[in-house]
Amino acid sequence: MIEVKGLSVHYGGIVALDNISLSIPDGKIVSIVGANGAGKSTTINAISGMVKIHSGTITENGESLLIPPQDIVKRGIVQVPEGRKIFPTITVQENLILGAYVIKDREKIKKNMEKVFDLFPILKERKNQPGGTLSGGEQQMLSLSRALMSDPRVLVLDEPSLGLAPMFVLEIFKMIEDLNSIGHTILLVEQNAQKALSIADYAYVLETGRIVSEGRGKEVADDPIVKKAYLGIEE
Amino acid sequence: MKINLILQQLLNGISLGGVYALMAVGFGLIFNVLKFSNFSHGGVVAICAYFGYFISQHVYPNFIVTLILTAIVGGFIGVIIEKLIFRPIRLKGAPLTLFLVNSITAAMLVQQFFAVMWGDNYYPYPEFIKETAIHIGEFTVSKIYLLMLSISAFVLLILSYILRKTKIGIAIRAASSDIRTPSLMGINIDFVISTAFFFAGILGGVTGYLLGMAFTVDPFIGSMILKGIIAAIIGGMGSLGGGVVAGLLLGVAESLLIAEIGASLTPIVIYASIILLLLIRPEGISGKGYIVKA
Ligand SMILES: Nc1ncnc2c1ncn2[C@@H]1O[C@H](COP(=O)(O)OP(=O)(O)OP(=O)(O)O)[C@@H](O)[C@H]1O
Ligand SMILES: [Mg+2]
Numbered sequence A: 001m002i003e004v005k006g007l008s009v010h011y012g013g014i015v016a017l018d019n020i021s022l023s024i025p026d027g028k029i030v031s032i033v034g035a036n037g038a039g040k041s042t043t044i045n046a047i048s049g050m051v052k053i054h055s056g057t058i059t060e061n062g063e064s065l066l067i068p069p070q071d072i073v074k075r076g077i078v079q080v081p082e083g084r085k086i087f088p089t090i091t092v093q094e095n096l097i098l099g100a101y102v103i104k105d106r107e108k109i110k111k112n113m114e115k116v117f118d119l120f121p122i123l124k125e126r127k128n129q130p131g132g133t134l135s136g137g138e139q140q141m142l143s144l145s146r147a148l149m150s151d152p153r154v155l156v157l158d159e160p161s162l163g164l165a166p167m168f169v170l171e172i173f174k175m176i177e178d179l180n181s182i183g184h185t186i187l188l189v190e191q192n193a194q195k196a197l198s199i200a201d202y203a204y205v206l207e208t209g210r211i212v213s214e215g216r217g218k219e220v221a222d223d224p225i226v227k228k229a230y231l232g233i234e235e
Numbered sequence B: 001m002k003i004n005l006i007l008q009q010l011l012n013g014i015s016l017g018g019v020y021a022l023m024a025v026g027f028g029l030i031f032n033v034l035k036f037s038n039f040s041h042g043g044v045v046a047i048c049a050y051f052g053y054f055i056s057q058h059v060y061p062n063f064i065v066t067l068i069l070t071a072i073v074g075g076f077i078g079v080i081i082e083k084l085i086f087r088p089i090r091l092k093g094a095p096l097t098l099f100l101v102n103s104i105t106a107a108m109l110v111q112q113f114f115a116v117m118w119g120d121n122y123y124p125y126p127e128f129i130k131e132t133a134i135h136i137g138e139f140t141v142s143k144i145y146l147l148m149l150s151i152s153a154f155v156l157l158i159l160s161y162i163l164r165k166t167k168i169g170i171a172i173r174a175a176s177s178d179i180r181t182p183s184l185m186g187i188n189i190d191f192v193i194s195t196a197f198f199f200a201g202i203l204g205g206v207t208g209y210l211l212g213m214a215f216t217v218d219p220f221i222g223s224m225i226l227k228g229i230i231a232a233i234i235g236g237m238g239s240l241g242g243g244v245v246a247g248l249l250l251g252v253a254e255s256l257l258i259a260e261i262g263a264s265l266t267p268i269v270i271y272a273s274i275i276l277l278l279l280i281r282p283e284g285i286s287g288k289g290y291i292v293k294a
Helices: A040-047 A069-074 A092-099 A106-119 A121-125 A136-148 A166-181 A193-199 A217-222 A224-230 B003-034 B040-059 B063-091 B096-118 B143-165 B167-175 B181-185 B189-214 B219-235 B240-261 B266-280
Strands: A002-011 A014-024 A029-034 A055-060 A077-080 A154-158 A185-190 A202-207 A210-216 B133-136 B139-142
Touching: A002 A040, A014 A029, A014 A040, A014 A055, A014 A202, A014 A210, A029 A040, A029 A166, A029 A193, A029 A217, A029 A224, A040 A077, A040 A154, A040 A185, A069 A077, A069 B181, A077 A136, A092 A106, A092 A136, A092 B167, A092 B181, A106 A121, A106 A136, A121 A136, A136 A154, A136 A166, A166 A185, A166 A193, A185 A193, A193 A217, A193 A224, A202 A217, A210 A217, A210 A224, A217 A224, B003 B040, B003 B139, B003 B143, B003 B167, B003 B189, B003 B219, B003 B240, B040 B063, B040 B096, B040 B189, B040 B219, B063 B096, B063 B189, B096 B219, B133 B143, B139 B143, B143 B167, B143 B189, B143 B240, B167 B181, B167 B189, B181 B189, B189 B219, B219 B240, B219 B266, B240 B266
Parallel strands: A029 A185, A029 A202, A077 A154, A154 A185
Antiparallel strands: A002 A014, A002 A055, A202 A210, B133 B139
């Protein structure tokens, strides 16, 4: 279980996160929803060791996660960043090889590559193409596959459905549930609050750096404030 | 020009161009990852030219052994320079201009050091090759130049293999487009940058050795890397392959022009053509870009 306690992050004078606490139990799907600039990406970047924290603690099973980002990946906590961030100049296959950077066993890397090619056959077809030549949706598949290459225990997904066609959004959410059912713990950040809440075991609502609501996915979805602000439903 | 002379100049040009290519790639490796023009590469070249002279002349006069040793020393000098003058400002998030200033200062420091210490003398490498030319019919080939060409080609081929086939090589190429995201794959970016400097330093070491062997060693030998930087720019910043091609072309153009119009006019023609070329094609020979779709 990952536990965030009293976390604050400042960017210069801007308070991006103000004393938030949340926990991500093993094997669950936890969602964070909130408007633009609420601090969602900042939260997961803190968990991934990508931003300096101002105060608070982040631990996994009692061990501090305030360590360099590469060591967090080695522990099995892997982020799929906002905006895909695939490497555009190297090939699809090379992107995937880097995804498995922490794995030393070559056979294992091969096996994982076959697994993601089964999941997304289009990537196999495109494996020798530079990542930058893929379509937006294909880049999202590559970004997710790249993360899966390292056998993560915990997958941290930052807006995986952003910019995808409705059909594919459904597929991505289905895939997230599938990944969860085979044992991956999921931390999901989404603007698509409705979907994110519907698959979440537990959810948090962030507003300008503070948690304003939390609970089981369904409960949060039924909260009148959340309904109005994030789901566009008036009571 | 007689056909023989042309062929000979062509070969000389390719050999010299091979060394320009080494310099272009050594320079380009760092430019790709950190996006600044690393003039301190000239410092590595100069230190290694002296080092190669010293061990081959005074310690162990064996060509292969001293070349390899010099290359390795070059690699470590690259790593040390990065740790001392680039890493601290990178971790502070300094602007690129500061990297540039540091790199130029380092190059000048090395130059002045050698000028003060050993500036009033020329230092020739031992004559590893007794007979300096091979004759094939009417055709004469300088052995030193052949050696330069084969060593440059060998070193560049190995580097190309590493960059394409090993994880760290792929990571260096990935970091060229995005230096933040590799951390999310468990890649230690400090190590990636160190390794890039190590490889660039090895190229600098080989460059210094070959230049020292082909000419003589003087404090300003490091400024030869200007040719390499020009090759990198013509090749298209970001494309190491482009830098290699441009280095070879530059060497050939230079040699042919020297034979045709003389050594004093050649640089004028070359520099004017480069400016013209970049006016027509500012992205260089092989400039290309990919878009990351949001
Ligand atoms: N590197 C940075 N420097 C300064 N301010 C930043 C930086 N990154 C984020 N911020 C600010 O911190 C706040 C939270 O940003 P964050 O990216 O975490 O929001 P978000 O919830 O992920 O938004 P979005 O849904 O638009 O992705 C915003 O006000 C943003 O402007
Ligand atoms: Mg965000």
